[in-house]
Amino acid sequence: MHLFDTHAHIGLITEDPIEQLIVVQEARKEHVDHILSICNNLRDFFQVYDNLKTAAHVYHSVGVSPSEVANLPRDWTSRIEEAIGLPRVVSIGEIGLDYYRKFGNRDSQIELFIRQLEIAERHDLPVIIHNRDAGRDILEILKEKLPSRGGILHCYSEDWPYAQEALKLDLYLSFAGNVTYRNARNLHETAKNMPLERMMIETESPFMVPSTHRGKRNKPAYLKDTAEFIAELRGEDLEEFSETVFRNSLQFFNIKP
Ligand SMILES: [Zn+2]
Numbered sequence: 001m002h003l004f005d006t007h008a009h010i011g012l013i014t015e016d017p018i019e020q021l022i023v024v025q026e027a028r029k030e031h032v033d034h035i036l037s038i039c040n041n042l043r044d045f046f047q048v049y050d051n052l053k054t055a056a057h058v059y060h061s062v063g064v065s066p067s068e069v070a071n072l073p074r075d076w077t078s079r080i081e082e083a084i085g086l087p088r089v090v091s092i093g094e095i096g097l098d099y100y101r102k103f104g105n106r107d108s109q110i111e112l113f114i115r116q117l118e119i120a121e122r123h124d125l126p127v128i129i130h131n132r133d134a135g136r137d138i139l140e141i142l143k144e145k146l147p148s149r150g151g152i153l154h155c156y157s158e159d160w161p162y163a164q165e166a167l168k169l170d171l172y173l174s175f176a177g178n179v180t181y182r183n184a185r186n187l188h189e190t191a192k193n194m195p196l197e198r199m200m201i202e203t204e205s206p207f208m209v210p211s212t213h214r215g216k217r218n219k220p221a222y223l224k225d226t227a228e229f230i231a232e233l234r235g236e237d238l239e240e241f242s243e244t245v246f247r248n249s250l251q252f253f254n255i256k257p
Contacts, residue, residue, distance in 0.1 A: 001031040001242050003227060004249035005220040006174050007094070007128065007154050007202035010037045010052065011044045013219055017051040024055050027220035031242075033057060034249070035220050036202075038094055038128065040065040042079045049086065059253060061091040061128050069104035069112050077119065084123050090253040092120040092147075093128025094154060100132040110137065114145055121147040126252060128154050129171075135162055142169055150252065155204045159186040163194055172252060174200040177210035177218055180229045191230050196244050200252070201226050 005027065010020050024035055035058045039045040045062050052058045062083035064076060073079065083089055095116040097109050120127045126149040131138045135158050142151065146169060153166055155176040163173060173194060179187045191199070201223060209218035210225035231241035250257055 001224070001227075001239060002246040003030075003032045003223050003242055004034045004036075004200070004246050005032050005203050005205075005223045006036045006152065006200045006249055007038050007176070008035050008205045008220045009039070009207075010035070010058075010205075011039055011048040013206045013217065020048065020051050021055060023219055023221075024052060024058050027223070028057065030221040030224055032220050032223050033246070034059060034255070036061055036091070036128075036253070040094070041068045041071070042073065042076060042083070045083060046079075049083070049089075056088075059088045059090045059255065060086070061093045062089055063093045063095045063116055063128070064112060065094050065130055066096055066098040066109045066112065067101070067103050069108050072112070077115070080116070080119055081123075084119075084125070090255065091126050091128055092116055092123075093152075094130040095127060096130035097134035097137055098130060098132040099134045106137075109134075110141065114141060117141070117145040117147060120149070121145075125149055127151040130154060131157065139165055139169070142171070146171070149254075152200060152252070154202060155208065156187065156190065158190075160189045160193055163190045167194065167198055172198050172200055172248065174202045175226060175230060176202050176204040177208040177222065177226055180211040180226060182211070188233060192233050196234075196236075196241070197248060199230075199245055200249050201230070201245055 152172040156173040205218035212225045231238040
């Protein structure tokens with residue numbers, strides 16, 4: 001079985017460089033062949049990138065998340081461009097809108113989001129999108145500004161009608177451990193009905209731990225539990241399900257198998 005964890009905050013699981021390497025190596029024993037490392041800001045990006053330089057199965061996404069909108073370093077665009085030149089940097093993200101915790105204001109979040117969508121387009125990279133209580137604005141902006149390499153709605157959190165709109169824009173939906181929660185009916189409906197060719201899976205570790213590990217901190221090694229849950233929900237063979245979702249991820253990030 002092959003799995004690709006398309007969203008893991010390795011730097012939030014642990015700050016210790018050695019522990020970070022252990023986390024990503026341990027995941028390989030649980031069939032997680034590839035991991036996309038995500039950071040919310042550029043300081044963390046360069047730190048984690050450096051720590052994981054020797055881990056060839058770990059890819060990296062660079063971007064500034066909406067939580068950082070009030071703390072942007074003056075040179076943030078040039079630092080993103082610097083990161084884009086590094087090996088195994090394959091996407092821009094996570095970027096998006098978060099109206100739940102009221103970071104900055106709506107206009108400043110939207111401006112930061114759009115400017116990074118433009119950077120992605122300029123560098124021919126796909127985007128990882130964060131959405132919290134901002135589903136309408138996200139779709140409206142993506143209708144105009146989605147980069148040609150496409151995007152993932154990560155840690156999918158909306159309902160099935162919303163998913164159908166997103167799929168019309170050729171977006172991918174990525175499910176995290178919260179899909180395994182018993183009361184997540186909107187997520188179950190979406191994961192069951194959507195075309196498998198548009199699906200990816202992730203841990204969003206250290207958050208969103210699958211219900212099978214309730215009470216623990218999430219980590220990439222737990223990704224299989226989410227795969228098992230969705231395959232069963234869809235009535236599909238776990239191996240076949242995983243292969244398709246794995247292939248989706250490789251294609252999306254333009255990674256040779
Ligand atoms: Zn995240």
